[in-house]
Structure formats: structure tokens, C-alpha cells
Amino acid sequence: MPISFYNSLSRRIEPFSPQDPQRVTMYLCGPTVYNYVHIGNARGPVVFDVLARLLRRHYPQVVYARNITDVDDKINAAAQAQGVEIGAITGKFAQAYRDDMAGLGIAAPDLEPRATDHIPPIIAMIERLIAGGHAYAAEGHVLFDVSSYPSYGNLSGRDTEELIAGARVEVAPYKKNPADFVLWKPSTPDLPGWNSPWGIGRPGWHIECSAMSEAHLGETIDIHAGGIDLLFPHHENEIAQSTCAHGGKVFARWWMHNGMLTFDGRKMSKSLGNVLLVHELLKTHPPEALRLRLLSGHYRQPLDWSDNAIAQAVSTLDGWYRVLRDVADIELPAGDLPVPGSVEAALCDDLNTPQALAELSQLADLARQHRSPEAKAALLGGGALLGLLQQEPEMWFKRGGSAVDAAHIEALLQQRLEARSARDFARADAIRAELTALGIAIEDSAQGTRWSVMKS
Template identity: 40%
Template sequence: MALKVYNTLSKQKEVFESVQPGKVNMYVCGVTPYNHPHIGNARPFVTWDVFRRYLEFLGYDVTHVQNFTDVDDKIINKANEQKSSWDKVSGEYIQAYFEVMDKLNVKRAHVYPKVSTHMQEIIAMVATLIEKGFAYELEGDVYFKVEAFADYGKLSGRSLEDMQAGARVDVDTRKQNPMDFALWKSAKPGEPSWSSPWGAGRPGWHIECSAMSTKYFGGSFDFHGGGSDLIFPHHENEIAQSEACTGCVPFVKYWLHNGFITVNEEKMSKSLGNFFLVLDILQHYRPEVVRFFILSTHYRSPLDFSDARLTESTKSLERLEIAQGNLLELQTLTGDFLSTEALTYEKITAELRREFLAAMDDDFNTALAISHLFALAREINKYKQEVENGKPVDGKVVDLLAKTWQLMTSIIGVLEHNTTTVATEEQDALGKLVEKMIACRAQAKLEKNYAQADAIRDTLQAAGVILEDTRQGVRWKKA
């Protein structure tokens, strides 16, 4: 099956064909670093992380670029509030971004361009647009002339007339058309500014991404994306100014956008008081739970955030962790025994692998792909139960299960670092200590000293070790 993606530009799924054979260039709109990342920020970055993982699995050489809009009104306002500088504020929150995304197991992009370090490219692009007749200057401000770009509105599917009638635009009677948007803004007192042919100032929001993506990828590249809220006006304006400047059409071959996040079925917003920072969420839920929660819904669908949904994700992930624990235990038991079941499990794992990859090929359907991961977990648990009932362990079967598990978890990005039986000295020491305490707890139970047994269990739990009493004995795992 070939990879198909839903292209916001064509409003349909298309078979993916890279601009350059074997190479994929992807640009993702990053954060404006004036605060800690919120759950709405986390969704696109986790989503695009999976896109990248899958494209790399398919064998593509992927270059991932994600910007920081480090020159912005919000940053300037925050700096003034804190009696600090705009660059110090943005630097602190860029670091905060990395700390959170590292916890969510989001791979670092290859390049993180910042607006402040790309003024030369931005000014050059604005100058070219003026020279080509797509922009004009007014008293130090430069605007893009939307009526000069015949395809304006092709991404959002709106006509210029409808946009003029219904869109919110800054009131500026000097503009030739109310929909014309700023490419360069003249300097205001107390704001950072850079020298330009039109006087001191700073860039408008939209031109920044066009200049940075063009610098790293040229006039046309494979993927561009972000949240659905960026379709208009940001990405619409990016297309207009980029194609007008370079003459390369299309500017981007495939536009992908993730759906909105709601909170208890209401749109997340500061005014409603349902605005959640990832930093705060991680005080109550593990990072893998948050990542799993995000990917359990197809990226284009709305995602409803609630404690109930996160609790549900916690329980679901724990089911997968039990299967992984069983797999690790099976790996320690494998020997030279060979059974006729190997052929059966070759068919089972091959089919699960095929179904998992088919789901990913269908517009990166992680929700469906995860259902096949659960099916694999059931096969692992079933085989482990058979072994506990006396069946000899077939190393070939375990190897098939482990390789399929590793494939799925490495693409989804959960539980991917725990599929090996090789333990560090620290893990070995912890295991020996826990096993000794489990033995002491068992002895306490034999002596009917249940208070001591409970105390041992509580001590382990406080240290991040969870005990599970099963028919086959006591199992333990790190919380």
C-alpha cells in the first residue's frame, strides 16, 4: 500500500510522492515563546513527530525544520511586565519548550530557525515582493497586495469578497485593500527593531515562515503544517507571498493540519479558564500517558481533553505495559526449543504488521494503528499464559513477537525504550532489592503479619515501584 495523506489544499487524500526522490523536507510552524507550552501546542509537535518517524521508517531521508517566532507582541508585552528584555524572555521559554517536548519523547528537529536571526532573508523577500509589484510601502510599513495574487484563498477555500466581508482585519484606511497584510512594520517606541530600506522596524508574522522555509528548502518542498487555526490567515498568506516571490508553484506540495483541542467539549481558551499547560498536566500524569492520549485520536479529528480521558489513557497504557513486561520475561526464558507454532506466529505477526502499516499509510491513522498494537499485546499475553501453563518457550516465536512490538512502539513513540533484556547495573541493583523486599513481604504474609506486608508494599509504592499480585506470583513495575 502507498502512503496517502489528506492535503488541505486539494481537500482530499492524495498518494504521497516526494518532490525529490528518497528525500522529504518538512516545515512545521513552531511556538511563540512567551509562555510554557500548553496542551494545544503539544498536539501538533507530537503528531509531526510520528509523521517523521513513519517517513523515516519508509526509508526517506527527512529534514525537519521548526521555527521559533521569537519576535512578537506577546513576547514584548511579557518582557515589559517582567522588566526584562524580549530576547531573554524568548530564550527562557524556548528552553521550557525543549524540556517539555523531550519528556513527551518528541525528536528534536534538525533545524530550529528563529525570526531574530533571519532578518536578512526576511528583508530580501519583502524587497523582492515590492520589486515584482506584489507589495507596497506606506510611511515605513510594507503591505502585501492580495488583489495582485490571483490564487489568494486557494488553501482556505474562501473568496476574496467573502473574506473582505467577514474577516477581522486591522482598521487601516491607508491600505489599498482591507485584506492586505503587513510584511514589515515600522518601529514603535520601546520595541525591538532592525534597519531596513523602509526604515527601522520588524517583520509581520506571515513573512517570517516564508523566508525561513525558503532559505532551507528553496521555492518548493513536501510538507508544511500545524494546527487548523493556522490555515487562515497564516498559511494562506504564506502561500501568496512565497509563490509571488519565487514564482515556484506549488510552494508546498502537501498541507497537513491537526484538529482543535477541546476541554470537556468546549474550545480551549484563556477566557474560559480551561487553558492547560503541559508542565501542570505532567504533575498528575506521566509523559507517555499524555503522548498516548494525543495519538489515540486521528490527528485531523477534534481531541477532547479531560481528566476522564487521561485516566482512560493511563489504564490503556498500563495494559500495554503488562504485555511488554510479559514479553521481556519471555525473552529471559528463551532457549533452543523449536516448535511447529513458529509458522503460525509468522503469519499472525506478519498480518498484524501489515494492518499496522496500512493504518499508518492511510493518512497517518495512529488511532487505528494503536488498535493493532493492542492486538499484538493480546498475542503476547496469550503466549505468556501458555508458557506459565507449562509450554516450552520457542525462541523463534518470542523473536517474532519482539520485533513486531519494537516496530510498532518505535513509530508511535511509546514504550520504545524497554524492549531489550539488557539491564544496566543500576537496574540490576534495583531489581535485586525489590525482589528481596517482595520475599520479606511474602514471609510476613505467611506469618499473618499483614500490617508489615502492607508497610512493605507502601514503601515500594512511595519509591515508585508498583506490586501486582497474580496467580503466578507477585509482579512489579516502575510507576
């Protein structure tokens, strides 16, 4: 099945094919680890996790790198504020990040390069840029010379003139051109630093991704992904650095950008303060509902986050898991789960996850009606490609079971059964009301009475 994606570089949907038919290379800009991430930060990782799953079905090898930025001014500030080494900060939050991502059902990337492990390649790349006339040292800094790269601005649709004229930030005196950006900056003794030809310093943010991408995936990669807010200046700068360091070779053949998550109508961001941490949300909501919500809009569109939206996702999953519970006794066919063509086709069409979810609903209807091994396998297979329906139905409905006293509930259900047998419906209904008060919903079925934790 052919795959097409929107390419931010050409601004159109193009049929996808990797440079090497045997191997797809993909890079996603990862977090700067100085704090817990919010749910908006998780949208890209979830969306591109689905992309990686799709690509792995189509190509023998997919090398997916998601970096960790572990040297940065904000990290320095956090470390100084707490009086610890930066490693204490970055180690803690890198692990928190992995935990959060795993909690959302995101498969670990193949590679997780860290900036501080790549100082020599970063320095080497900067040296190449200087040698090629694309960068210059000034007052302990090394800056990229934007005027040396005429295509600067192609990705974001800006021209250099405009950037110079519209510069809103105070221009550092050592810059030749206001749009020039830093590749290397000096460090003071109280800050982390590495020896370099330009003195003790640390890398600028943009060069890290260029160097790590080159080190692990080569000079030209197939897909570079990230949030739309990184389009400029981050990705624009990466293109400039990598292209100039590689003698004009194409840096990334596809650029894919996910839209922003909004909350209260505004972009969710740390600087606006309207954030919900993944770490916290995972404690209070079923993780798959969070994931479903993130996939319920097309990845390039903005997506609004709200309690109501989470509740709707929970209800949707309730319906699907009810089907799976109804077919729990049906044996799956031997072998790997199949991937239904309808779900795959939706994803092959520029990763149309809302369409894929609509197809999944159809598969749930079919499984409920047919109760066949094939229909059950199709539902589970479609879910698996999206990273959904990954738990046992009973676990889903018991919501992990930690907060409820299952034995007490079963006892009440037994009493209700006895009351009903005696046709004492007043008592039976009283027991049901008691369960409702405990937050337990019940269903009488041919197989007996089932209970589940009501959605919060």
C-alpha cells in the same frame, strides 16, 4: 507500502510522493516563545513527529523544520512587563519548549530556524514582492497587496470579496484593501527593530515562515503542517507571499492540518484561559500517557482532553507494559526492531493513529500469548514507530520510583510472604491493605510478588 494523506489544499486524500524521491521536505509552524505551551500546542508536534518517523522509514532523507518565532508583539509585551530584553524571554521559553517536546517523546526536528536569524532573507523577500507589484510601503509599513494575487483564498475557501465585506477588524487607514496584511511594521526606539529600506522595523508574522522555509527547504516544499486554526489567515498568507515571491511556483505540495484539542468542550487556548501546560502535566502524569492520549484520536478530528481520558491512557499502557514485563527475560532477535505491517499500514492510511493503536493492542495480545522473541520485537517495534513503550517496564510501574520507598515496600512484601507461608492469611491481607493505603498494588505470580504504583 504506499502512503496517502489528506491534503487540505485539494480537500481529499491523495497518494503521497515527494518532489525529490530521495528527499522529503517538511515544515511545521512552531511556537511564539513568550510563555509555556499548553497541551493543545503539543498535538501538532506529536502527530507530525509520528509522520516524520514514518517518512524516515520510506525515504532516504527527510528534512523536517520546526521554527521558533522569537520576535512578536506578545514577546515585546512580556519583555516590557518584566523589564528585560526580549532575548531573555525568548531564550528561556524556547528552551522550555524543547524540554516539553522532548518530555513527550518528540524527536528533535532536523532544523529549528529562528525568525531573528533570518531578517536579511525576510527583507529580501519583501523587496522581491514589492518589485513584483505584490506589496507596497505605506507609513513605515509594508503590506501585501491581496488584489495582486487572484488565487488568494483558495486554501481556506474564501473569496477576496467576502473578506473585504466581512472584515470585522478595524481597517488601518494605510491599507489599500482591508484584506491586505502586514509584511513589515515600524518599530519605536523602545522596541526591537532592524534597519530596512522602510526604516527601522520588524517583520510581520506570516513572512517569517515563508522566508525561513525558503532559506532551508527551497522554494517548493513537500509538506507544510500546522493546526487547523492556522489555515486562515496564516497559511493562506504564506501561500500568497511565497508563490508571488517565487514567480508562481507551488509553495507547498501538501498541506496537513491537525484538529484542535478541546477542554470543557471548547478549544483549548490561551485567550479562553482553559489551558493545561505541558510543563505542569509532565510533572503529574506519565509522559507516555499524555502522548498516547494525543495519538488516540485521528489527527484531523477534534480531541477532548480530560482527567478521565488520561486515566484511560494510563490503564492502556499498564496493560502493554505488563506484557513487556512478562517477557522481560526473553532476548530480542539481533538487529533493528521490525516494524509490524499492520501498524505501518494504519499510519500510511492518512496517519490513522487510532487504528495503529488498535493494532498495537493486538500485538500485545500476541506477545503475551506466544512469549516469543519475534512477538516481543513486533510489539516494541510498533510502539517505537509511535514513540511509545520506550521505557523499561519496571520503570513504568515504579513511575520513576522517586516518590516511593522501595526498600520499605520490599520489606512488607517479605513479611507478607512469610505470613502466607505460615498460612496466616489474615496477617497477609492486612499487609496488602497497608500497601494499598500506600498506593501500591501487588500481584502474586509464579515468579513471585510484583508491585507497582497505582495510577493516580
